[in-house]
Amino acid sequence: MLAHWASVSTKRSIHSLNHNQAKDGILNLNRPYIVFVNPQILATTGMEPGAVFVATCLAAAFGSLVMALAANYPIALAPGMGLNAYFAFTVVASQGYSWQQALGAVFCSGVLFVLLSLSRLRERILGAFPASLRRATSAGIGLFLAIIALMHAGIVVAHPATLIAAGDLTQAPAILALVGFSLLFVDFFDTAGTLIGVAHRGGLLDANGRRPRLRRALLADSSATVFGALIGTSNTTSYIESAAGVAAGGRTGLTAAVTAVLFLLTLFLAPLAAMVPSYATAGALMSIACLMARGLAELDWEDVTEYAPAIVTAITMPLTYSIATGIGLGFITYATIKLAAGRWRDVSLPVIAVALLFCLKFALG
Numbered sequence: 001m002l003a004h005w006a007s008v009s010t011k012r013s014i015h016s017l018n019h020n021q022a023k024d025g026i027l028n029l030n031r032p033y034i035v036f037v038n039p040q041i042l043a044t045t046g047m048e049p050g051a052v053f054v055a056t057c058l059a060a061a062f063g064s065l066v067m068a069l070a071a072n073y074p075i076a077l078a079p080g081m082g083l084n085a086y087f088a089f090t091v092v093a094s095q096g097y098s099w100q101q102a103l104g105a106v107f108c109s110g111v112l113f114v115l116l117s118l119s120r121l122r123e124r125i126l127g128a129f130p131a132s133l134r135r136a137t138s139a140g141i142g143l144f145l146a147i148i149a150l151m152h153a154g155i156v157v158a159h160p161a162t163l164i165a166a167g168d169l170t171q172a173p174a175i176l177a178l179v180g181f182s183l184l185f186v187d188f189f190d191t192a193g194t195l196i197g198v199a200h201r202g203g204l205l206d207a208n209g210r211r212p213r214l215r216r217a218l219l220a221d222s223s224a225t226v227f228g229a230l231i232g233t234s235n236t237t238s239y240i241e242s243a244a245g246v247a248a249g250g251r252t253g254l255t256a257a258v259t260a261v262l263f264l265l266t267l268f269l270a271p272l273a274a275m276v277p278s279y280a281t282a283g284a285l286m287s288i289a290c291l292m293a294r295g296l297a298e299l300d301w302e303d304v305t306e307y308a309p310a311i312v313t314a315i316t317m318p319l320t321y322s323i324a325t326g327i328g329l330g331f332i333t334y335a336t337i338k339l340a341a342g343r344w345r346d347v348s349l350p351v352i353a354v355a356l357l358f359c360l361k362f363a364l365g
Contacts, residue, residue: 034060034078034239035266036276041084041148042234045092045099053270055232057263063224063236064260068253071216074246076259077224080237082141082292085148086323087234094322107229113222117215129351133330135295136310140317140326142292147318149289153282173277305341309334328358 039052056079063077091102147164150156154173159165221238228236245255296314300306313330317323335355338347 038079038084041088044088047099051232057267058231059228059233059236061260061263062227064256066223067220068256070220071213072253073217074250074255075238075242076256077236077238079233080235083235085145090322090324103229106235110222110225110229117218117222132299132306132310133334135298136313136330137327139293139295140314142289143314143318146286146289149282149286305337331355332358
């Protein structure tokens with residue numbers, strides 16, 4: 001029900017905005033689920049859910065406000081889905097680090113990103129990686145979130161022979177999650193068309209198709225990660241649902257600034273967060289998983305050297321319960337297939353370097 005409420009409130013907000021009831025597009029109530037889902041995911045590491053709830057709201061408010069003031073973009077920020085899963089299930093659960101150590105790593109990565117954002121190196125690094133692997137990484141994280149959601153709801157359980165199996169679907173958590181899996185999808189995908197191509201329709205690009213003040217936007221993104229780590233949450237990042245505010249008319253940082261205020265007001269819901277069971281947010285988590293998995297549709301399915309590494313990346317993340325393993329196997333597969341096919345010009349030096357580093361990592365354990 002909570003997941004359904006989150007999506008309904010999102011849909012109604014977007015619907016009313018699109019009918020000029022808020023012509024400036026400053027109301028951006030499009031990610032209420034994060035304040036409930038993020039504490040539940042990070043709580044698996046031993047972190048206190050109430051504290052994570054507060055940190056989530058403060059980090060989102062800080063990042064959105066910096067984006068508004070520094071870059072003047074209608075883009076809001078919040079702790080990223082996928083990034084929090086990597087934090088909880090890979091760094092802490094799989095690699096054995098404490099959540100305190102993981103937060104320290106997030107802080108260090110944030111500081112590094114700040115330094116990279118002050119130069120053009122971060123943009124160049126991002127541009128050096130194959131588009132197919134970027135799409136596959138997003139899709140793989142989506143599949144990873146999907147299996148987490150199914151496990152939280154009791155729909156999928158561990159099995160000694162087949163590794164996983166269907167749970168008892170007659171139990172209340174599974175039934176409630178499935179009812180919320182169904183209603184949320186209807187509401188969510190009803191507005192999905194609005195989110196496609198919003199950046200272009202919003203006129204956020206210059207005459208050459210580039211985004212002005214990109215460095216400031218990257219700086220806002222990275223500084224939000226640093227701040228979020230200091231107060232107790234995983235990486236804070238720009239999120240795709242900001243497109244709803246842009247589609248509604250938001251063109252300046254005022255949209256992000258109002259979102260920051262709304263996240264601060266959400267702090268008053270802190271007592272409610274502790275009352276929400278994990279299966280209540282399974283529907284929201286599944287909808288995010290499906291949205292992220294859509295990247296597979298954009299692959300070049302006529303080129304095996306493109307789609308094969310992407311599938312390896314996407315499918316190994318949930319099956320190995322490790323995002324890092326999926327990314328590593330994807331890079332190794334991409335470089336190997338391209339070189340074996342004689343298409344060495346498609347493989348950049350950064351891709352080869354990353355593939356070799358992952359080979360070394362897997363070899364050394």
